[in-house]
Each structure stands twice: as C-alpha cells, then as structure tokens.
Amino acid sequence: xxxxxxxxxxxxxxxxxxxxxxxxxxxxxxxxxxxxxxxxxxxxxxxxxxxxxxxxxxxxxxxxxxxxxxxxxxxxxxxxxxxxxxxxxxxxxxxxxxxxxxxxxxxxxxxxxxxxxxxxxxxxxxxxxxxxxxxxxxxxxxxxxxxxxxxxxxxxxxxxxxxxxxxxxxxxxxxxxxxxxxxxxxxxxxxxxxxxxxxxxxxxxxxxxxxxxxxxxxxxxxxxxxxxxxxxxxxxxxxxxxxxxxxxxxxxxxxxxxxxxxxxxxxxxxxxxxxxxxxxxxxxxxxxxxxxxxxxxxxxxxxxxxxxxxxxxxxxxxxxxxx
Amino acid sequence: xxxxxxxxxxxxxxxxxxxxxxxxxxxxxxxxxxxxxxxxxxxxxxxxxxxxxxxxxxxxxxxxxxxxxxxxxxxxxxxxxxxxxxxxxxxxxxxxxxxxxxxxxxxxxxxxxxxxxxxxxxxxxxxxxxxxxxxxxxxxxxxxxxxxxxxxxxxxxxxxxxxxxxxxxxxxxxxxxxxxxxxxxxxxxxxxxxxxxxxxxxxxxxxxxxxxxxxxxxxxxxxxxxxxxxxxxxxxxxxxxxxxxxxxxxxxxxxxxxxxxxxxxxxxxxxxxxxxxxxxxxxxxxxxxxxxxxxxxxxxxxxxxxxxxxxxxxxxxxxxxxxxxxxxxxxxxxxxxxxxxxxxxxxxxxxxxxxxxxxxxxxxxxxxxxxxxxxxxxxxxxxxxxxxxxxxxxxxxxxxxxxxxxxxxxxxxxxxxxxxxxxxxxxxxxxxxxxxxxxxxxxxxxxxxxxxxxxxxxxxxxxxxxxxxxxxxxxxxxxxxxxxxxxxxxxxxxxxxxxxxxxxxxxxxxxxxxxxxxxxxxxxxxxxxxxxxxxxxxxxxxxxxxxxxxxxxxxxxxxxxxxxxxxxxxxxxxxxxxxxxxxxxxxxxxxxxxxxxxxxxxxxxxxxxxxxxxxxxxxxx
Numbered sequence: 001x002x003x004x005x006x007x008x009x010x011x012x013x014x015x016x017x018x019x020x021x022x023x024x025x026x027x028x029x030x031x032x033x034x035x036x037x038x039x040x041x042x043x044x045x046x047x048x049x050x051x052x053x054x055x056x057x058x059x060x061x062x063x064x065x066x067x068x069x070x071x072x073x074x075x076x077x078x079x080x081x082x083x084x085x086x087x088x089x090x091x092x093x094x095x096x097x098x099x100x101x102x103x104x105x106x107x108x109x110x111x112x113x114x115x116x117x118x119x120x121x122x123x124x125x126x127x128x129x130x131x132x133x134x135x136x137x138x139x140x141x142x143x144x145x146x147x148x149x150x151x152x153x154x155x156x157x158x159x160x161x162x163x164x165x166x167x168x169x170x171x172x173x174x175x176x177x178x179x180x181x182x183x184x185x186x187x188x189x190x191x192x193x194x195x196x197x198x199x200x201x202x203x204x205x206x207x208x209x210x211x212x213x214x215x216x217x218x219x220x221x222x223x224x225x226x227x228x229x230x231x232x233x234x235x236x237x238x239x240x241x242x243x244x245x246x247x248x249x250x251x252x253x254x255x256x257x258x259x260x261x262x263x264x265x266x267x268x269x270x271x272x273x274x275x276x277x278x279x280x281x282x283x284x285x286x287x288x289x290x291x292x293x294x295x296x297x298x299x300x301x302x303x304x305x306x307x308x309x310x311x312x313x314x315x316x317x318x319x320x321x322x323x
Numbered sequence: 324x325x326x327x328x329x330x331x332x333x334x335x336x337x338x339x340x341x342x343x344x345x346x347x348x349x350x351x352x353x354x355x356x357x358x359x360x361x362x363x364x365x366x367x368x369x370x371x372x373x374x375x376x377x378x379x380x381x382x383x384x385x386x387x388x389x390x391x392x393x394x395x396x397x398x399x400x401x402x403x404x405x406x407x408x409x410x411x412x413x414x415x416x417x418x419x420x421x422x423x424x425x426x427x428x429x430x431x432x433x434x435x436x437x438x439x440x441x442x443x444x445x446x447x448x449x450x451x452x453x454x455x456x457x458x459x460x461x462x463x464x465x466x467x468x469x470x471x472x473x474x475x476x477x478x479x480x481x482x483x484x485x486x487x488x489x490x491x492x493x494x495x496x497x498x499x500x501x502x503x504x505x506x507x508x509x510x511x512x513x514x515x516x517x518x519x520x521x522x523x524x525x526x527x528x529x530x531x532x533x534x535x536x537x538x539x540x541x542x543x544x545x546x547x548x549x550x551x552x553x554x555x556x557x558x559x560x561x562x563x564x565x566x567x568x569x570x571x572x573x574x575x576x577x578x579x580x581x582x583x584x585x586x587x588x589x590x591x592x593x594x595x596x597x598x599x600x601x602x603x604x605x606x607x608x609x610x611x612x613x614x615x616x617x618x619x620x621x622x623x624x625x626x627x628x629x630x631x632x633x634x635x636x637x638x639x640x641x642x643x644x645x646x647x648x649x650x651x652x653x654x655x656x657x658x659x660x661x662x663x664x665x666x667x668x669x670x671x672x673x674x675x676x677x678x679x680x681x682x683x684x685x686x687x688x689x690x691x692x693x694x695x696x697x698x699x700x701x702x703x704x705x706x707x708x709x710x711x712x713x714x715x716x717x718x719x720x721x722x723x724x725x726x727x728x729x730x731x732x733x734x735x736x737x738x739x740x741x742x743x744x745x746x747x748x749x750x751x752x753x754x755x756x757x758x759x760x761x762x763x764x765x766x767x768x769x770x771x772x773x774x775x776x777x778x779x780x781x782x783x784x785x786x787x788x789x790x791x792x793x794x795x796x797x798x799x800x801x802x803x804x805x806x807x808x809x810x811x812x813x814x815x816x817x818x819x820x821x822x823x824x825x826x827x828x829x830x831x832x833x834x835x836x837x838x839x840x841x842x843x844x845x846x847x848x849x850x851x852x853x854x855x856x857x858x859x860x861x862x863x864x865x866x867x868x869x870x871x872x873x874x875x876x877x878x879x880x881x882x883x884x885x886x887x888x889x890x891x892x893x894x895x896x897x898x899x900x901x902x903x904x905x906x907x908x909x910x911x912x913x914x915x916x917x918x919x920x921x922x923x924x925x926x927x928x929x930x931x932x933x934x935x936x937x938x939x940x941x942x943x944x
Contacts, residue, residue, distance in 0.1 A: 035822030041791075042821075042839055043370050043448070047859050049467050050446045057568075057575060097599065099363050099581040105599050111341050112601075118338040125331060167635055179636040180627060182601055183348035240327060250330065269627045269636075271601035284822055310330055 004312060011305045015298070022297045023071065023290065030281075030289045031063050037095040037284040058095065060286075070290065091291035096283045102291035105276065110295065112182060113272035116264070117257035119192035124199035124253070129246065131200070132207025133239065139212055147204060154201030163194040163267035180269030191268040195261055199253050203246050210242030217241075244315055251307030255300045348602045351623035353921075353939055356633050356642045358649060360600055360626045364581040365533075366526040367440045370448040372841070372930065373646075375523040380605055380622070380934040381588040382526035383612070385414055385433065385505070386517050390925035390933060392741070393845055395517040399428055399527075399589070399612075400505070409512035409881060410457075416503040421610040422529050423593045424547060430499035431552040432527040432589075437497050439533075440524055442487075443467045444574035449524040449843075451859075457496030457508040465490060473572035480572040481559065502550065512881050515846040522844060529587040532580050535563025591935035592622065600626050605934070617938040637915050638670055643939065644924070645915040648674070654725040657913070673917045680739050680928045681841035681910040682731050682850075685786075685802070687834075689903050690864035694832040700781060701834060705763035707902040710835075711749045712756035713809040714802065720908050723801045724794060728908035733898045734840065734850045736909045739928040743847050743887050748898030748906065753809045760810060773811060783813040787827060787836040790818040795837050798907065828862050838862065838904065845929070847890045848878075854897055865903035870896070 038054050039045065046054075052061070059066040072078035073090040091102035131151060135144040170190050171179040177186050214220060215238060223237050265275040273292055280288035359373045366378045379387075385400040400414035420428035440447050441459055443466050454460040466487055473483060492498075496508025509516070519525065531538070531551045538546065538561075542554045559566055564577040580586060586594045591611045596604035603624040607614060625642075627633035630649030637645045656674045687701045687710070700706050716730040729737060732748030760766075764775045773781040784806070788799040796818060803814040819827065827833050842849040852858055855874055856866040873893050880886040897903065912930055920941040925932050 033822060034826045036825075038446075039825060040370060040448070041789075041825060043841070044843070045859055046446055046448050046450060049471075050443055050450070053443065053470065053571075053573065054446045056571070057573065093578065097362060098368065098578040099365065100599055101579065104579075108598055109600070111345065115338060115341045115345070118334055118341065122331065122334055122338065164631060167632060172635055172639065175639070179639055179641060180629075180632045181348070181625060181636075181641075183345075185342060188342070243327060247327070247330070254334070266628045267632055269625070269629065269632050271599065271626070275628060276600065282820060282822070314327060314329075 004309060007308065008305065011301075011308075015301055018301055019294060019297055023074075023294060024067075026290060026293045027063075027067055027070075027286075030284065030286050031066075033281070033284040035284050036060070037286060066286070070287070074290070074294065092287040094280075094285055094288045096280070096285045096288070102287050105288070106273065106291055106295055109271055109273045109276060112270060113265070113274060114258050115188060116191050116195060116261075116270060116272060117254070117259070119188055120195035120257045121199060121250070121254050123192055123196035124203055124257075125246075125250075127196065127200035128203025129207050129239075129243065132204040132209075133211055133234070133242075135204070136208035136211025136242070137215070137234065139208075144208075147208070151201035151204040154197040154204075157197075159194060159198075159261060159263040160267050162197060163191070163264055166190045166194050167267070180267075182270055187268075187270075191264050191270055194268070195257060195264045199257060202249060202253070206245045206249055207243060210245055211238055214238045214242040240314075244311075247311055247314060248307065251304050254307075255303050258299065258303075259296050348623070349596070349604065349621075351604060351619070351621040353619035353622045353644070353934070353937060354642050355622065355624045355644045355646065355934075356627045356636065357624065357645075358626075358628060358630060358633065358647045361603060361624070363578065364586070364594065364597075365578055366523050366528060367436065367445055367447050367449075368578070369523060376932055376934070377603070377605075377624075378523040378526055379931065380590055380592040381586070381594060382523075382528070382590045383420075384522075384526045385416075385520045387933070388518075388521050388929075388931060390927060390929075390931060390936065393518075393927055393929055394741075395521065398521075409514075410509045412507045412509070412516065413500075414505040414507070416505060417612060418503050420589060420612055422587050422589050423608050423610050424529075424587045425610055426529075426547045427502070427550045428527065428589050429502040429550045429552060430505040431502070431550065432529070433505050434497050434499050435530050436527045437525065438491050438495070439528070441491075441495070442574070443470060445576070447524060449522075452519060452522070452524055452843075453497075455509055455511060455513045457510045458494035459496070459510075462491055462495050470572055475570055475572070480567040480569050483572045484567055484574065499552075502552070511879055514881075514883050514886065515844050515848075518845040527589065529589070532585060532587045533576075534565040535577075535580060535585075537561040537563065591618070591933075595621070615935055615938075618935045619937060619939055622934055634915075637673070638667075643916060643921055643941070644937075646912075648913040648915055657726065669917060669919075670915075672919075673915045674913065675915070675926065676726060676911050676913050677926050677930065678729055678736065678738075678928050679841070679910040679912045679930050680736055681839060682734050682736060683728075683798070683907045683910055684731075684734065684838050684840070685905045685907065686828075686836045686838045686863045687903055687905065688831055688836075688863060689866070690831055693834065694830055697782065699834070700765075703763050704901050705759050706765070707905075708749060708900075709756045709759035709763065709810065710806060711902050711905045712752045712759060713806055714905060714907075715751045715805055716907055717751070718805075719798060719801050723797045724908070726911045726913070728911045730908050731906035733894050734853070734904070734906055735847050735894060736842070736928055739842070740845055740847060742883065743891065745847075746891050746895035746898070748895075749902070756809060767811070771811070781812055783815055785815050785817050785834045787817045787819065787824065787833040789821045789824045789837065791821050799837065831862075831864055835905075836862070839910065841910070842929075847887070847894065848874075851890060851894055851897075854893075854903060863903045865901070867901060870901070 055061045059069055073092060076088045079088045087103055093101050094105060131147040135147040138144055167179055167190060170177040177190055181187055220233065220237060223233055259274060262274045262278045265272045277292045357373055361377055362371055362374050363369050364377055366382055369375055369378060383398050385398060386395050387398040389396050399416055399420050401417045403412060403414045405412050416430055422428055437453060439445050440450060441453055441463055443463060469483060498506045500506055531546060536557050538557060545554050564580050566575055568575050583594045583597050591608055591614055592605035593608045595606040596602060605622040607620050633645055636642050656670060657676055660671050660674050687707045688699060689702060690699055691702045693699045720728045720730055732750065733745050735745040737745055765773050765781055768774050786799050786803060788795045799816050803816055806812055806814050828836055853860055854865055854870055856871055870893060877886050877889040880889060916924055922938045922940060923936045
C-alpha cells in the first residue's frame with residue numbers, strides 16, 4: 001500500500017496550491033463583475049461620500065489590498081497575527097446580507113445542500129444500477145427498451161419541469177408531502193428524487209454497458225459452465241466488474257450533487273447554498289462568492305481523492321503510484 | 324461485492340447524520356411567504372419594504388399609523404405638543420414601555436438611535452431623513468469632513484468620537500429631557516414630521532445590544548432597572564460589535580446583533596428564530612406595551628423564491644399570506660377574479676391587486692451631452708414631451724403587463740396622500756407628438772428621414788432596461804414599437820443585469836432608462852424632491868433652477884393648503900413642461916390572503932402592514 005500512501009500525501013500537498021489558484025481566479029472574475037455590492041439595485045441611495053467611505057472600509061476600492069487581507073482572513077494568518085478573537089478562518093460578513101457572516105450562512109446551508117445531494121446520489125445509485133442491470137442482462141428486450149427510454153427522459157427533461165411535476169403529484173394531488181421548504185424527512189424526498197434523475201440515468205447507461213461487456217467475458221462463461229446460478233453470477237461476478245465505471249462516475253457526480261442545484265433549490269424552496277451562490281454572483285457579494293467557491297473546491301479535491309483511493313481498493317488490479 | 328457497498332454505506336451514514344443534526348422548523352399561527360428575503364433587521368440600515376415590515380413587528384416607534392387611512396396614532400409617545408411656530412416638538416413617553424429584557428424604553432433610546440441614523444459612520448440610506456432637524460445637516464457635514472480630514476498622527480480616533488458626541492449634544496435639536504420626555508427642534512416646519520417619526524429608520528434600537536456591551540453583573544442589574552443611560556458605557560474593547568478604526572477614525576460596526584439569541588426589541592414581537600432563507604420566526608414579546616386581542620402569538624416568514632411553488636403552497640393552505648405574487652402566475656388568476664368561471668373559489672377570492680405607493684417610469688437623460696460626448700437630443704424638453712405624447716400607456720397596462728395598473732401621467736400616485744390631488748400630466752396624443760418634434764427642430768426630409776436644421780439625422784435611441792424581470796423587457800419592447808411606429812425613430816433595446824444597469828444609470832450612460840420609485844413618507848415631497856438638481860437620486864441630470872427655487876419656497880411654507888397648492892403646481896409643470904421622466908403606471912402589488920381566514924390586512928397604497936394588527940380566524944389545524 002505504499003503507492004496509495006504516496007498518492008494521498010502527494011494529493012494533500014497539492015491542496016493548498018489548488019485552492020490558492022482557485023482563490024486567485026475566482027477573485028479576479030468576481031472583481032470584474034460591474035457595480036458595487038454595497039449598493040442596492042433600486043430605491044433611495046446614500047450620499048456619494050458615504051458610498052465611497054463604505055467601499056474603503058471593506059477594501060472594495062483596492063483589489064490588491066482586498067486580495068491580500070481576505071487571503072489573510074481565510075487562511076487564519078490574520079487571526080494568528082492579530083488579537084486572536086473571532087473565528088480562526090474568517091470568511092467575513094456577507095456584503096449584501098450584513099446581519100450574517102459568510103461562515104454562518106455556509107454552516108447553515110451547506111448541510112442542507114449536502115442532505116439533498118447525498119440522498120439524490122443514493123437514490124440515483126439505487127434507480128440507476130437496478131435499471132442498468134435489468135437492461136444489460138437482456139439487451140434489446142422490452143425491459144431494456146423501457147429502462148432505456150426512462151433514462152433518456154431523465155437526462156433530457158429540465159429539472160424545473162420534473163420538480164414542478166413532482167410537486168403537483170406528491171404535494172397537490174396525493175397530498176402526502178409538503179410543498180417546498182425544509183425541516184423534516186418529508187421535505188427531502190421530492191427534491192432528492194428530482195435531483196437524482198439525471199444522475200440515475202447516467203448510472204443506468206454506465207451500468208448497462210458494463211453488464212453487457214462483462215456478460216460476454218470468458219470468465220463469466222467459465223463460471224456459468226461450473227453451473228453457478230444466474231443470481232449468483234450476476235451478484236458475485238458480473239456486478240463487481242461491471243460497476244467499476246459507475247464508481248469512477250460517483251466522484252464527480254457526488255460533488256455535482258452536493259454543490260446544490262440552483263433550480264431544484266428554487267423550485268422546492270430549499271435553503272441550500274446553490275441558490276444563494278447564484279444570488280451572490282448577481283449581487284457581487286464578493287465575500288460570499290469567495291467563501292462558497294473555496295469551501296466547494298476543497299470538498300471537490302477531497303472527494304476526488306477519496307474516489308481514487310476507493311477505486312484502487314475495490315479493484316486491486318489498479319496500481320497507484322502517485323500519477 | 325461487499326467492497327462496493329462500503330461507499331454506499333459511507334454516503335448513507337453521512338446522510339443520516341445530516342438529517343439527525345438538522346433542527347426542524349416549528350409551526351406558527353400565522354405563516355407569511357415572500358419571494359423576497361429579509362436583507363437586514365437593523366432599522367437604521369434598511370430600505371426595503373420586506374425588511375421594514377419586520378422592523379414594525381420587532382420595534383415600536385414614537386407614533387404609528389392607523390393603516391386604514393394612515394393617520395397618526397400614539398405609540399411609545401403617549402402625547403405631544405408643538406410650539407406655535409411649529410419648530411419645537413415635545414413628546415411624552417409611556418413610562419411603562421419596556422425592552423424585551425425588561426429594561427425601560429427611554430428618551431435616550433430615541434436620541435441615540437436617531438444619532439446613529441444621522442451619523443455618516445452608519446451609512447444609512449435614509450441618513451437624510453432628519454436633515455430638517457435643527458443642526459442635523461450641519462452635524463452630518465461636520466462629521467463627514469472630520470472623518471475625511473482625520474489624521475491618526477495628530478489625534479486619536481477616540482478623541483474625535485468624544486468630540487462628535489459633544490457636537491451632537493450641543494448642536495443637534497434632538498434632546499432627552501429627563502428619561503421620558505423627548506424634544507425635537509426643527510430648522511424649519513416639517514408638516515409631515517409625525518409621519519416621518521412612524522417610519523422604520525426612526526424606530527429605536529437598544530444601544531447595549533447594538534454595540535454588544537460586556538458589563539459587570541451589578542451594572543447589568545442597574546441597566547435592567549433604569550436603562551442603559553444609568554450605567555457608564557464600557558470601554559471600546561468591551562463592546563463586541565462596535566469599534567473605532569484607529570486609521571480612519573470611523574466607527575465600524577458588526578451587524579451580527581440582529582440575531583435571535585442577541586436581539587432585544589421593544590415591539591409586539593421578538594425574534595425567535597432566524598435561519599437564513601429558511602425561516603424567520605417571531606414570537607409575542609411578553610414585555611410589549613400591549614397586544615391587540617386576536618393577534619397571532621407566533622409568526623413564521625418563509626422564503627419561496629419560485630412563484631409557482633409559493634402558489635401551490637398557498638393553494639394547499641400551508642400559507643396565510645403570500646406577498647409579492649409574481650407576474651406570470653397572477654395574470655390568469657386576476658382574470659378569473661374579474662370574470663369568474665374558475666372552479667377554485669378560494670384562490671380567486673384570495674388574490675388581491677392593490678395599487679401601491681409607487682410608480683413605474685422611464686427616465687430621460689436630460690444632460691446636454693451623452694456620456695459618449697455626442698449631443699443629446701433629450702436635452703430638449705420638447706423632444707421629451709414628444710416621446711411622452713407618443714406613449715400609449717393604456718395599451719401597455721392592458722396588453723403588456725396584463726395587470727391593468729392605473730396609468731400615470733405624473734409621479735405621485737393617486738389617492739395616496741391626504742390633502743393632495745396629483746395634477747394631470749400629458750396624455751396620449753400622437754399628432755401633437757409629431758408637432759412637438761417639429762417644433763424642437765426635427766422634421767422629415769424628402770426621403771422621410773428625421774433631421775434637424777443642420778441636416779443631421781436623429782440618432783438611434785437606446786432604451787436601457789434591467790433583465791431581472793420579464794416585465795421590464797416587455798414594457799421596453801412595447802415602448803420601442805410605439806415610438807418607432809408613431810415617431811419614426813429607431814429605438815434599440817439595451818438589456819443589462821441590475822448591477823451593470825445601476826453603474827450606467829449613475830454615470831449618465833443612457834438615453835432612456837427604466838426606473839421605479841416608492842414614496843417613503845406621506846407627503847408629495849417624497850416624490851418631488853427627486854427633481855431637485857442636487858438630489859442624490861437625480862439620475863436624469865435634470866437641472867432646473869426654477870423648480871429648485873419653488874421646491875425651496877414650498878419647503879418654507881407653513882400653511883398646509885398653500886404648500887400643497889405650490890407642490891401641485893410644481894408637479895404640474897414638471898410633467899407638462901419639462902418631462903424629465905415618463906411615468907407609465909402606478910405599481911400594483913399582488914398578494915394572496917383568504918379573507919375568510921385572515922382579517923386586519925391593509926389595502927391602503929402605502930402597504931405597510933403591522934403584523935400585530937392581523938387576526939387569524941382560521942381554526943388551528
């Protein structure tokens with residue numbers, strides 16, 4: 001396992017550099033958004049002198065100084081050098097929602113986005129693997145055609161349509177589930193189902209392809225020749241090999257699902273980060289943009305690492321040597 | 324296969340942990356949903372209607388409105404007197420008024436909160452609200468200059484702050500006389516002063532909370548008994564949310580006091596829970612002066628960014644009051660409310676379209692030159708008049724917005740201000756529009772091109788709008804086709820997101836731009852001051868010394884009827900002669916509440932709803 005250890009160490013060493021690059025690029029792009037985050041879009045404006053002074057107070061008049069002071073805040077350097085009050089890693093207050101710090105908002109809303117994302121991925125695995133395996137075992141059959149069409153629908157119908165349809169079905173007609181909002185397990189079902197469908201469709205296609213390929217492999221014929229039952233063949237021998245592509249898809253898919261979906265969060269009125277992030281960009285809420293992007297980048301890097309490790313562990317044929 | 328299950332088990336475990344860690348939401352007696360979220364709960368820092376609604380629930384000012392006709396009723400001030408010249412006002416405060424921690428509400432609370440509003444350090448959008456108070460404007464200017472010229476090597480920031488406090492106490496006409504009498508001295512009479520005093524930015528806040536005072540136990544007890552004025556303010560190091568920047572001399576504030584665990588308020592409600600974008604829960608304040616019988620004991624505000632979802636939730640009975648119903652959803656329901664023939668009676672009787680205290684308009688750039696340096700045809704009022712005369716507003720509200728808003732020919736809305744009847748502006752008259760263009764010097768040559776005396780063609784007109792809402796794009800497109808058809812002028816639509824839009828608007832980088840204005844206080848000046856050349860919101864660059872002088876005259880007029888006549892004549896001239904902006908229609912606010920379940924909702928254009936005035940008639944589910 002030295003290969004794996006080396007891989008983990010190498011990747012972890014890379015993390016700060018990746019994050020610094022992300023910080024720099026995001027900062028540059030966010031700074032280029034026109035306008036002043038402290039100013040409201042409509043309504044009465046404070047006098048010019050005030051606007052200028054407020055910009056200065058938040059370093060918004062000087063990109064260079066904002067870049068470095070904010071970098072100091074989020075790395076904890078300013079905390080170390082300062083009087084060590086307040087949070088070590090300080091994302092600062094949201095520029096547009098002044099009663100909140102970015103740290104508060106992320107710690108409130110990231111778990112919500114993660115809950116929806118995780119349950120969507122689990123649902124996607126369940127739906128996708130079942131459909132893919134059923135289809136792949138009998139390619140060309142009716143089962144295959146039905147599961148194939150369902151997965152095409154899952155990929156191609158936009159989330160807001162599926163979301164609204166599910167709301168109508170579960171909330172209005174059946175009256176089983178609440179309409180939007182957050183607070184109990186009932187609130188999780190519809191949004192995670194809506195979010196899971198495109199992922200489920202991909203997983204189904206990957207699984208189907210994998211099953212078809214493995215079913216034709218020589219070792220399966222050998223296992224069958226031994227007289228092993230179909231169930232055992234599929235579960236013990238086909239699936240572990242056929243699902244490797246699904247596993248490698250799982251990393252990016254989990255990351256994508258966790259980062260929250262703007263559309264799903266909007267339709268189901270879920271207080272997650274995805275929607276907030278879009279608002280932050282539109283409103284040029286610099287601290288919010290930087291905070292969310294950095295937290296997500298860190299999560300992404302770590303998730304990818306986890307998937308690589310997992311991949312090697314599940315399939316010992318894969319050699320990890322740090323590349 | 325077992326190894327495959329490991330990632331799934333890990334994911335499942337993570338999911339279960341997250342679900343278990345999440346605190347659910349409590350129900351409430353009255354549930355409000357809004358497309359807009361609450362930006363801030365700090366009264367002095369707010370400027371949105373949604374935020375102010377919260378402020379009126381959490382804080383109680385000197386006076387309040389009767390929301391049927393917007394007359395003034397006593398609140399923390401039980402009575403008041405005015406000097407014969409109308410300059411000195413004295414308010415007697417209810418001695419039983421308490422903050423939610425049990426400490427008394429005193430005149431010092433108002434003095435401090437208003438000083439906070441008036442300090443450049445607070446950067447309030449409404450810092451100018453009290454500029455008619457004696458010495459207030461001078462104080463604001465003085466502090467601003469002192470900050471601009473502050474040199475940390477010369478003096479300490481704290482000494483400047485001490486000086487600021489004494490300048491305020493000595494020069495500004497806001498004084499506490501004892502604990503329960505507040506005196507306000509004006510520089511000139513303000514006929515609508517009481518209306519201003521009911522307005523959210525003038526609500527009192529609790530100084531020890533806002534500054535985050537860390538006090539000794541014995542001081543805490545004194546504070547609770549006699550108010551914060553009875554104890555010495557702690558050193559700046561012992562204030563969690565306020566500090567003075569040694570470099571700039573400026574008071575810097577953290578705004579995190581406006582949170583459930585920390586906020587102390589004096590209104591009918593206290594902040595019980597606030598999770599961003601998730602739920603804002605209010606509970607009745609046990610220390611409030613009084614509660615109306617039947618007012619909800621708890622109120623939940625939920626945010627529904629998607630209008631369809633909000634409507635579904637309302638339809639199912641999850642919501643009592645839905646504010647700001649969005650454009651595309653409301654049209655069919657409103658039609659059904661007008662025409663009948665829809666089977667869902669509850670939805671139809673629940674939808675209410677109320678004309679609001681605001682106007683949608685388009686601004687003309689009145690500057691002589693465009694930001695590109697080119698000559699600006701709209702510098703000429705005759706051209707602006709021609710465009711206004713060529714605008715068929717009725718067609719826009721009937722077919723484009725579909726809300727049948729009352730069309731507007733002036734900025735001040737109809738039937739909104741007692742004692743003020745807005746004048747008529749220009750109507751729709753295509754023939755006169757063309758004549759107007761001709762008298763501005765724009766005539767057609769033989770090939771049908773619109774040219775001026777020196778033969779230069781009329782430049783293509785750029786119409787700037789915000790892409791944030793389909794409504795704005797649709798109105799802009801309608802204007803383009805009307806003007807192209809009736810005036811034969813090429814119009815280009817320029818759509819920008821709201822940030823880029825405001826940059827252009829500020830810089831005067833537009834020819835015609837969309838706009839919207841809500842009035843703040845119950846007086847025409849809340850609209851007409853916009854046309855003062857020096858006003859901070861004069862995006863049009865409109866500069867007319869005659870209008871400025873007449874606004875000043877009206878400001879110093881003490882007879883109300885005369886003053887209203889003067890203002891009416893100013894508004895008449897602005898919208899008949901100068902036309903710096905083209906009013907389209909009064910804004911219509913669409914909300915949903917079932918009259919069978921809820922009573923006490925205002926339908927006055929000012930649309931300020933005290934949540935404590937609401938009565939829920941619905942049986943608890």
